[in-house]
Amino acid sequence: MDNHVLSVNNITKRIGKKEIIKGISFRIDKGEVFGFLGPNGAGKSTTLRMIVGLLRPTSGNIAICGHSITKNFIKAMSNVGCIIEEPDLYNYATGMKNLEMLGYMSKNISRKDIMDAVELVGMEKRIGDKVSTYSRGMKQRIGLAQALLHNPKLLVLDEPTNGLDPQGIFEFREMVKDLASEKNISVLVSSHLISEIQLMCSKVSIIKDGLVVKTGAVNDLVSSSEVYWVVDNLEKGKLIMKERFKVNAKIINNRLEAVIGLNQLEMVNASLVNEGLKLKYVNSKSKTLEELFLSLTENQKIT
Amino acid sequence: MMNQLIQNEVSKILLKKKMVLISVLLFLFIGLFSYGEKYTYDKTISRFEKITEDTSYDWKSLASQQMMELEKRLESPYIHEMGLKSIEIQIEQMKYFIENNINPITPSSARFSVDFVENAIIMFIPLMIIILASDLVSGEFSNRTIKVILTRSVPRWKVLLSKYIALLMMTTMVVLMIGAISSFVSFFFFRVWGFYEPVATGFKLINGELDANSVIMVNRMEYMVLIYSLAWFVSIAIASITFMISVLVKSTAAAIGIIMAFLIGGQFLQFFLSDWEIIKYFFVSNLNLTKYLTGAYQQIEGMSMKFSIMVLAIWSLVSIVISFVVFTRKDVLA
Numbered sequence: 001m002d003n004h005v006l007s008v009n010n011i012t013k014r015i016g017k018k019e020i021i022k023g024i025s026f027r028i029d030k031g032e033v034f035g036f037l038g039p040n041g042a043g044k045s046t047t048l049r050m051i052v053g054l055l056r057p058t059s060g061n062i063a064i065c066g067h068s069i070t071k072n073f074i075k076a077m078s079n080v081g082c083i084i085e086e087p088d089l090y091n092y093a094t095g096m097k098n099l100e101m102l103g104y105m106s107k108n109i110s111r112k113d114i115m116d117a118v119e120l121v122g123m124e125k126r127i128g129d130k131v132s133t134y135s136r137g138m139k140q141r142i143g144l145a146q147a148l149l150h151n152p153k154l155l156v157l158d159e160p161t162n163g164l165d166p167q168g169i170f171e172f173r174e175m176v177k178d179l180a181s182e183k184n185i186s187v188l189v190s191s192h193l194i195s196e197i198q199l200m201c202s203k204v205s206i207i208k209d210g211l212v213v214k215t216g217a218v219n220d221l222v223s224s225s226e227v228y229w230v231v232d233n234l235e236k237g238k239l240i241m242k243e244r245f246k247v248n249a250k251i252i253n254n255r256l257e258a259v260i261g262l263n264q265l266e267m268v269n270a271s272l273v274n275e276g277l278k279l280k281y282v283n284s285k286s287k288t289l290e291e292l293f294l295s296l297t298e299n300q301k302i303t
Numbered sequence: 304m305m306n307q308l309i310q311n312e313v314s315k316i317l318l319k320k321k322m323v324l325i326s327v328l329l330f331l332f333i334g335l336f337s338y339g340e341k342y343t344y345d346k347t348i349s350r351f352e353k354i355t356e357d358t359s360y361d362w363k364s365l366a367s368q369q370m371m372e373l374e375k376r377l378e379s380p381y382i383h384e385m386g387l388k389s390i391e392i393q394i395e396q397m398k399y400f401i402e403n404n405i406n407p408i409t410p411s412s413a414r415f416s417v418d419f420v421e422n423a424i425i426m427f428i429p430l431m432i433i434i435l436a437s438d439l440v441s442g443e444f445s446n447r448t449i450k451v452i453l454t455r456s457v458p459r460w461k462v463l464l465s466k467y468i469a470l471l472m473m474t475t476m477v478v479l480m481i482g483a484i485s486s487f488v489s490f491f492f493f494r495v496w497g498f499y500e501p502v503a504t505g506f507k508l509i510n511g512e513l514d515a516n517s518v519i520m521v522n523r524m525e526y527m528v529l530i531y532s533l534a535w536f537v538s539i540a541i542a543s544i545t546f547m548i549s550v551l552v553k554s555t556a557a558a559i560g561i562i563m564a565f566l567i568g569g570q571f572l573q574f575f576l577s578d579w580e581i582i583k584y585f586f587v588s589n590l591n592l593t594k595y596l597t598g599a600y601q602q603i604e605g606m607s608m609k610f611s612i613m614v615l616a617i618w619s620l621v622s623i624v625i626s627f628v629v630f631t632r633k634d635v636l637a
């Protein structure tokens with residue numbers, strides 16, 4: 001048994017003849033906000049549906065807090081709250097009734113738990129009104145309250161800010177970040193918007209056509225840059241980088257080239273100078289997440 | 304846990320105002336029918352008074368008058384064979400009633416509520432049940448709340464079972480409502496309860512002839528309980544079959560369309576293709592359980608109460624099994 005909140009191991013999904021998910025693996029630690037970035041049709045929703053037990057993977061396995069979603073659905077799901085695609089509610093009932101009905105579906109949820117969740121999402125004033133009178137943003141809040149009712153360890157959100165206005169997006173994002181930092185809830189959030197992932201997540205998997213094309217810490221992916229140095233002693237420079245910074249630099253066209261984090265650049269430069277090398281020229285070309293995303297997902301064809 | 308899940312499902316049905324809709328329909332139709340019956344009765348009397356110029360009639364003289372009218376209709380050259388048989392049976396029955404001192408004429412509340420069910424059992428009551436059952440599962444798919452209820456820590460079979468039990472409860476409710484509303488509304492028109500009048504039941508058709516040998520006498524109240532139990536059984540069968548369709552299709556409109564097509568198509572089939580053996584195994588052909596007690600004309604030979612109950616029970620069981628198997632394995636893409 002592993003101690004990841006979520007571990008997804010090489011899952012695939014075939015619907016009809018089409019293989020929609022072709023082998024996706026990733027893990028989420030406690031309190032981590034994990035982004036799932038990919039263009040429309042990449043397979044984000046399909047993957048999330050498998051994680052919350054709505055679809056059965058064709059192969060591979062998924063464990064939530066160590067419990068397999070297919071073999072031990074009840075235990076696994078008692079640790080998950082989710083909003084898949086839209087926050088869909090019973091329009092003919094009040095917000096409160098919607099929450100109560102879901103409350104009955106988990107063990108030991110008291111009136112107070114429900115009120116706490118309502119307060120957490122700031123819906124106290126309108127909770128007694130029918131859902132049909134709510135705005136999209138209010139429905140999203142009720143959806144979040146439903147997802148949090150049973151104090152889950154993992155929150156799964158599928159494109160949660162779709163259809164919200166900028167104010168709503170901002171508030172929702174702050175709410176999710178608070179949850180992760182204060183309650184130590186892990187969050188898996190999918191989006192086709194880079195900015196969203198960049199603002200919310202610490203780690204990201206970029207997926208395309210049902211495959212993970214890159215996984216990494218958002219900071220690394222955003223701030224790593226291709227740097228080249230022109231120095232008098234290339235070999236010595238390479239050695240310094242290797243020994244001090246564990247960076248594998250290459251000597252190309254009489255320059256030293258490496259990919260490093262921008263925060264490291266000043267220190268690298270200082271070391272090179274301190275070691276007596278003559279630093280003639282430094283150039284860095286930083287890659288934004290957007291460029292990375294585009295370069296990874298280009299040549300997208302409708303399949 | 305299970306209790307609370309059932310409570311959820313009952314609240315959903317109530318919040319959708321289904322029971323309100325059903326009550327309104329029941330009041331409307333029952334009001335209309337009992338008014339109609341009152342109207343016919345008043346007419347019979349005024350006709351009788353006109354013909355005989357006698358105002359001190361009793362039900363026996365009314366019954367003989369009615370028998371005479373039926374016999375007159377037999378002589379009509381335009382009557383088709385089925386109608387002929389049906390009238391002959393009615394005449395035989397009328398004779399039996401007069402001989403045995405049973406009043407088949409004066410309308411009473413208890414008699415109306417039985418008559419109503421006998422007529423409503425093949426179409427009107429199933430329609431009420433369809434209103435209840437058709438969107439029970441498909442509705443969760445069309446408003447996509449299915450993903451919300453299937454992503455809680457409750458196994459799918461429990462979710463479905465709670466829906467089915469809620470449906471059984473509401474179905475029972477509807478049958479009781481039909482009994483209560485038809486008794487009270489018709490009493491308003493007839494001013495006679497008639498719960499303790501004798502009833503002759505158990506007429507048999509042997510080779511198309513009425514056989515009164517197995518007739519037993521009960522009072523209206525007992526007969527009402529019997530008829531309503533049969534109506535309840537038919538309702539459960541319709542509920543179970545509609546429930547299955549609601550699991551199999553994703554849209555409520557499609558679910559209603561399919562079950563209605565069965566119901567109406569089935570009535571046609573048993574009328575036009577009554578010689579085709581397989582028709583009698585179709586559930587729609589077996590809905591009219593009460594006709595086995597009243598000795599009404601049967602279109603299909605070789606069917607009995609026992610047979611119809613078996614057919615309906617098997618259809619219900621198979622429906623439930625299919626519902627559970629499909630629902631617990633279904634990929635939810637809605």
Ligand SMILES: Nc1ncnc2c1ncn2[C@@H]1O[C@H](COP(=O)(O)OP(=O)(O)O)[C@@H](O)[C@H]1O
Nearest residue numbers: 015020038039040041042043044045046047636
């Ligand atoms: N029911 C279905 N049958 C067949 N293909 C589907 C079905 N649902 C989705 N797909 C396909 O699966 C792919 C992934 O869809 P989805 O997971 O919704 O993508 P995303 O959420 O990343 O936009 C798409 O190419 C879509 O066409």
Ligand SMILES: [Mg+2]
Nearest residue numbers: 044045046159
């Ligand atoms: Mg999607």
